[in-house]
Amino acid sequence: MAIEKMALVNIIGRFEDLDETLLRCCDSGCFHLEPAFKNEQNSTVKLLNEKNPFGVPLKEFASLATEMDIGLKETPGTQFRGWTAERFNELSDKINSEIDVKSNEKQQLAKEVSDLEAAVLQVNHLRGMNSDFSKIFACKHTACRVGRMPADNLAKLQYYDQTFFFVPFETTKDFCWGMYFCANSDKELVDSIFRSMFFERIHIPDYVTGNTDEALKKLDVQINDKKKRIEVLGKEIAELAKKHENTIQEAYTALKKRYDIFELRRKVGAVKEKFYIKGFVPKKESEKFAGLFGDMEEVEVVLLPPDADAYVTPPTVLKNGWFTKPFGMLVEMYGLPKYGGFNPTAFVAITYTILFGIMFGDLGQGLLLFLAGFFVSKKIDKRAGGMVSRVGLSSMIFGTLYGSVFGFEELLDPVYESMGIDFLPLKVFKQSTFILLTAVGIGIFLIVTSMLINIYIGFKEKNYEKAIFGCNGIAGLIFYASVCAGVVCTMMLDMDIMSVPFKIFLIVIPLICIFCRVPFSIAMKYKKWKLSEDEEDMTIGGFIVENFFEMFEFLLSYVSNTMSFLRVGGFVLSHAGMMMVVMTLMDMTASAGKPVTLIIGNLFVMAMEGMIVAIQIIRLEFYEVFSRFYESDGKAFEPLSVSFDTEINV
Amino acid sequence: MMENTSSNATTAKIRAKYAQLFTPDDYREMAALRTVPEIADYIARSARFKEAFSEVDPNTIHRGFMEELLYRENFETYIRLCKFQGLDKQPFFGFLIRRSEIDCILSIINRINSSLDRAYLSDLPGYLIKYLDIPVMELSMSQTYDELVSGLKGTRYHRVLKKVPVRDDGMADYTECELALRTDYYAELLEQADKGFMGGVSDELRTMILREIDCRNIINAYRMKAYFGYTPDEIKRRSLKFYGIGKRQMERLYEAEDAAVMMDMVNHTIYGKNSPDTDNIEVEINSVKIRRLRHYITGSTHAPVAVYAFLQLCDIDVSNIVHIIEGIRYGVEAAAIEAQLITL
Numbered sequence: 005m006a007i008e009k010m011a012l013v014n015i016i017g018r019f020e021d022l023d024e025t026l027l028r029c030c031d032s033g034c035f036h037l038e039p040a041f042k043n044e045q046n047s048t049v050k051l052l053n054e055k056n057p058f059g060v061p062l063k064e065f066a067s068l069a070t071e072m073d074i075g076l077k078e079t080p081g082t083q084f085r086g087w088t089a090e091r092f093n094e095l096s097d098k099i100n101s102e103i104d105v106k107s108n109e110k111q112q113l114a115k116e117v118s119d120l121e122a123a124v125l126q127v128n129h130l131r132g133m134n135s136d137f138s139k140i141f142a143c144k145h146t147a148c149r150v151g152r153m154p155a156d157n158l159a160k161l162q163y164y165d166q167t168f169f170f171v172p173f174e175t176t177k178d179f180c181w182g183m184y185f186c187a188n189s190d191k192e193l194v195d196s197i198f199r200s201m202f203f204e205r206i207h208i209p210d211y212v213t214g215n216t217d218e219a220l221k222k223l224d225v226q227i228n229d230k231k232k233r234i235e236v237l238g239k240e241i242a243e244l245a246k247k248h249e250n251t252i253q254e255a256y257t258a259l260k261k262r263y264d265i266f267e268l269r270r271k272v273g274a275v276k277e278k279f280y281i282k283g284f285v286p287k288k289e290s291e292k293f294a295g296l297f298g299d300m301e302e303v304e305v306v307l308l309p310p311d312a313d314a315y316v317t318p319p320t321v322l323k324n325g326w327f328t329k330p331f332g333m334l335v336e337m338y339g340l341p342k343y344g345g346f347n348p349t350a351f352v353a354i355t356y357t358i359l360f361g362i363m364f365g366d367l368g369q370g371l372l373l374f375l376a377g378f379f380v381s382k383k384i385d386k387r388a389g390g391m392v393s394r395v396g397l398s399s400m401i402f403g404t405l406y407g408s409v410f411g412f413e414e415l416l417d418p419v420y421e422s423m424g425i426d427f428l429p430l431k432v433f434k435q436s437t438f439i440l441l442t443a444v445g446i447g448i449f450l451i452v453t454s455m456l457i458n459i460y461i462g463f464k465e466k467n468y469e470k471a472i473f474g475c476n477g478i479a480g481l482i483f484y485a486s487v488c489a490g491v492v493c494t495m496m497l498d499m500d501i502m503s504v505p506f507k508i509f510l511i512v513i514p515l516i517c518i519f520c521r522v523p524f525s526i527a528m529k530y531k532k533w534k535l536s537e538d539e540e541d542m543t544i545g546g547f548i549v550e551n552f553f554e555m556f557e558f559l560l561s562y563v564s565n566t567m568s569f570l571r572v573g574g575f576v577l578s579h580a581g582m583m584m585v586v587m588t589l590m591d592m593t594a595s596a597g598k599p600v601t602l603i604i605g606n607l608f609v610m611a612m613e614g615m616i617v618a619i620q621i622i623r624l625e626f627y628e629v630f631s632r633f634y635e636s637d638g639k640a641f642e643p644l645s646v647s648f649d650t651e652i653n654v
Numbered sequence: 655m656m657e658n659t660s661s662n663a664t665t666a667k668i669r670a671k672y673a674q675l676f677t678p679d680d681y682r683e684m685a686a687l688r689t690v691p692e693i694a695d696y697i698a699r700s701a702r703f704k705e706a707f708s709e710v711d712p713n714t715i716h717r718g719f720m721e722e723l724l725y726r727e728n729f730e731t732y733i734r735l736c737k738f739q740g741l742d743k744q745p746f747f748g749f750l751i752r753r754s755e756i757d758c759i760l761s762i763i764n765r766i767n768s769s770l771d772r773a774y775l776s777d778l779p780g781y782l783i784k785y786l787d788i789p790v791m792e793l794s795m796s797q798t799y800d801e802l803v804s805g806l807k808g809t810r811y812h813r814v815l816k817k818v819p820v821r822d823d824g825m826a827d828y829t830e831c832e833l834a835l836r837t838d839y840y841a842e843l844l845e846q847a848d849k850g851f852m853g854g855v856s857d858e859l860r861t862m863i864l865r866e867i868d869c870r871n872i873i874n875a876y877r878m879k880a881y882f883g884y885t886p887d888e889i890k891r892r893s894l895k896f897y898g899i900g901k902r903q904m905e906r907l908y909e910a911e912d913a914a915v916m917m918d919m920v921n922h923t924i925y926g927k928n929s930p931d932t933d934n935i936e937v938e939i940n941s942v943k944i945r946r947l948r949h950y951i952t953g954s955t956h957a958p959v960a961v962y963a964f965l966q967l968c969d970i971d972v973s974n975i976v977h978i979i980e981g982i983r984y985g986v987e988a989a990a991i992e993a994q995l996i997t998l
Contacts, residue, residue, distance in 0.1 A: 154719065156726075156780025163775055163791050178709045200776035202719035 007347050008321035008641075009287035010310040013294075014280070017303035022272065022279045025303055026265045026644075028296050029281070035293065035644045036284040038316045040273030058263040061092035065256045066650070068099055071107050072245035072252070078648040079253035092259055099252070103244050110237040113230050119209070120227045126150075126206050127219050129174050129181035134215045137208055147191040152179040153203040160201060168194045257648060264646035284310065284318050284641070310343065318343040320638035328353035330390030338626055339636025346461050348634055353394075355450060355629070356621055361398030362446075363575035363617045366583070368410035369610050370399030395618075406430050406576075410606050411583030432580040440573035447569025448488050450629055451562075455481040458633035468528045473521035475558040476632045479514040484562055486510035518558060519551050565628040572624075575617055582609045661957030664739050668960045671731065672951050674702040675971045678997045684978045685988040685995075690717050693979055702971075703727055717983060721976050726781040728968045729754070733785070735961055746846040746859075746958060750965060754782050756835045758790050759802070759811060760828070766799055767825050799826045814838045829892060840867055840896055847958075855956040862950060862962060864898030865924075869939050871904065872920060876935045880913035899923055940996040944970060970996050 013035070017025055029035040069076050084092075130150065140148055155175055168186035175181070184203075186194040212219045273280040285293045294305040310318040320340040322332045324347070331353040341347060364370075373396030381389025403409065407416040407429025420428045432439060455476045462471025472478045486506070493499040517524060526534045536542035586605030593601045676684075680700075687693050694712035697703045697720070706727040710720075732750045736742035758778065765774045774794045783790060788809055796802040799820055806812040814834050818826045840863065847859035871893045878884040878892065886909040897904050903923065910916035917935070920926050925942050943966075950963035974995045981991035 154722075154780055156783070158780075159783050160775055160778065160780065160791065163795065176709060197776065201780075202716050202722070204714060204716070 006323050007343060008323045010284045010318040011287045011290040012308040012310050012312050013283050013285055014306040016278055016280055019279055021300055021303050023265055026268050030644050030646055032293050032296055033643050034285050034289045036319050036641050037271050037644045038282045039271045040280050040282050056263060056266045057089035058259055058266055061089055061096055062259045062263050064096040065252055065259060068096060069252055072241060074245055074249050074252055076256055076650045079257050081254035084255055084258035092255060095255060099248050103241055106237050106241050110234055113234050117227055117230050120223055123209050123212055124220060124223050127212060127216055131216050133173060136214055138213050145188050146185055147188050148183055148185045149205050150183040150208055151203050151205040152181045153201055154178060155180045157201040164197060166190060166194055166197060260648060261646050286321060317639060319641035321641045322347050322349055324349045330387040331356060333387045334622060338630060340638035340640055341636060342638040352625055356625060357394050357398040359572060359621045360395040360617060361402035363572055364399050364579055364614060365402030365406045366408045367400050367403035369606060370396045370403050373399055406432060411586050432576055436577055439576050440570060443569050443573030444566060446572060447566050451565055452485060454629045454632035461633055469521050469525035473517045473524045475518050479517035482510055483514035519555055568628050571620055579613055582613060661739055662955060664735060664957040665955055665960040667738060668951060668964045672964060675967060681974055681995050682992060685991040687982060690979060690983060693982055694720055717979060722779055724972045724975055728972055729781060731968060732965050741957060744850055746850045749843055751785055752839055755786050755788050756839055760832055762793055762796060762802055763828055763831050767828055798824050833892060837894055840894060851958060855958055858954060858956060858959045864896055867894050867896045868898040869943050872925060873935055873939055875908055876913055876916060879916055937996050940970060944996060
């Protein structure tokens, strides 16, 4: 249960081999790429920032697919291996030339249909007019304009002296459709008046003739004809699409990969005629990875220790066993440990599983959770499913101890009686004090364990403040354990252990150590006396004030973190209480409805309480446990890969 | 005296509508657009103007009509808010109609003074016609000031405008008319705020109206001082005689040596900002005003206060959009347009 060992990899080769090298890095599935340079200006390594030549053909093939109505999907193939961007361009031009004529004609027709439909829309608003359009527009001495104006402005028309008349046809919420007539000689003036009232003129196309009804009929015929032709063209294009579909799919897939690989060049460095790639691979796969480039004579792969380059930090891969693996999800959610740090997954897996079982103990519901987890791990998400099935198993074990099966609290009593075990099953409501005290006990145990882990990590890192003097170090552990022991012995066991030496050596001195943890650790590490490591001018007063408040926070956190575990006991009671409600409801319903009530009640409790319990334990792990020892300053291991995607951002 | 808890629904409605006003980020996006159709399309997709622009084609809409639609939406928002809980039965809530009437009358006077009689007819916002209590269409036909004043007989504007001296050429001074009409408007509004509502509502309304007048007076005084070189007495005479920050303090501003000194003094009043930009006094003063109006909307539970504050914010919102449209039309850079906007 540790962290995977890494190896630093430097790959150097000629530019001709760069794409192939990157491709093999991707295909290896275990190479984490790092930028080849830290500061470009001060380095002999230069950034590769060329224009991606595969962008244009990629776009071309995507538009070809759209034109031919081909849904792009990943289609691996070998026919385009080693093709240059120019060859892809030639291929797209060739396919394009075949469909270009038909496609252009289809587009042109679609535009014409759209224009005709717009004309229909306009003419529809003029339905009140029964005269022939062409005759009206042919008048010699009268000017006429068709259009619409804001309905608000209609009232103004009567206040103008000029000779014109407006014939309204249709009025909508905002506009009045109609036409106005005036003498040809007054045309400019009247036009300007209407323009000032925001009259929007509509130009009736020349092909609209006859009165409105006739015009609409003619337009309808034209639209139908054109739509039929579009349909025919669509079929012809579909046939062409069928012919070229496989080529387009394969070309697009190959191009996308080449494009993405070319994009990876941004992290690749250039030194004169050679490229320089830097990254990490898991140590156990390093030899196999290096072997991938065995046939490339000009490409050299150098494997180094992970800390060989001070500018790059190795990524973290959690190494977990089959039981703990799914719980890595929770650790990742909080943040990964740094490379070489402490992997808390096993600790989380064990505590999470046990706490869940305690808080959600039911043999029947646990079994369902186990089965659901099994299903989820097979069909949806392996890790989430794995977690659910493990906690389901734990729920079954504790459910057996509680004697609870789908809320039936007495079902297992005969079994225990026949086995002669009289202290089981635990009757939750009768032993509630015991359950709550046990919960606090579990809390104390977990907090002490967290402190022990912290001490171990502190010594490993040679951080004496953390290991010895900190609130989670030896001083904190002695203080916390002593106070807990003192309280338990005095209040529960009637033993007076809080003697003066006990108080001085196990409570006061650890508290002083915590208060002075910074100067003490500096003294131990550097053999000199200093109040602060960072602040040169820290005064005694400032030191006391700062540490007084910090001490206050530490002491408060000991109490609050311990009490926080009461929720473990609380949920045991709450689960039993909710199932009791389900049972009561079942008793109240008619016999035919009883199974339904039982099923719905159980499902409801499982869904609601299961989620609450899961979240509460995450909270306990993250706040009460992780905060005592865990630092999530690692970076994730992201193996180089290219993924198929139909969205192009070229 | 009608203020009661039932108008809480109006304040809640206003808060919901307040969320539909454009934000500085929206303005930034709009200012970055290149053409008027683009901005029309942007506005047509906004929650606030979606309905008003539903029948409009953004590609063909006339810029003037688009602006009219924006102002119409503001006016209709006002009408809807007032009708929502029957607030329009209280005289105070006629404030926007009265202000629109005054704007119409002033436009007509301006046209008469410029010998552009009748031209107002086409510029008259059509949506106002049915709401105004004055015969605005007939008035727009007036060719002289006397004709206009006699056309207003039976309205309170007749009494006010009759007192404005008519010059030998038969015209009246526009600023005199404006001063008289606005003085009468604010006097009536303050009286309605005092008599129509009780306690906190009345106080909040009074403060808000007086501060609005202060802003107007400060902006006008600054312009008179900076661009026309008016004397303090002239400025005093041409300003509204209502004071939010007190008569003495306002008069001290009028008496400032020059515009820069005045701006420095304004900076030490409640209308000042930390870094005043005297290049655009309107933006500066109004951006302070916005903060106060927002405070009223989020904090006040009184419908009259919320309605009055919200409509001022709506006005500022539309004036910002109009600035952006103008800027885009004349190819002004986005940053320069943004500098002209009234935001926090």
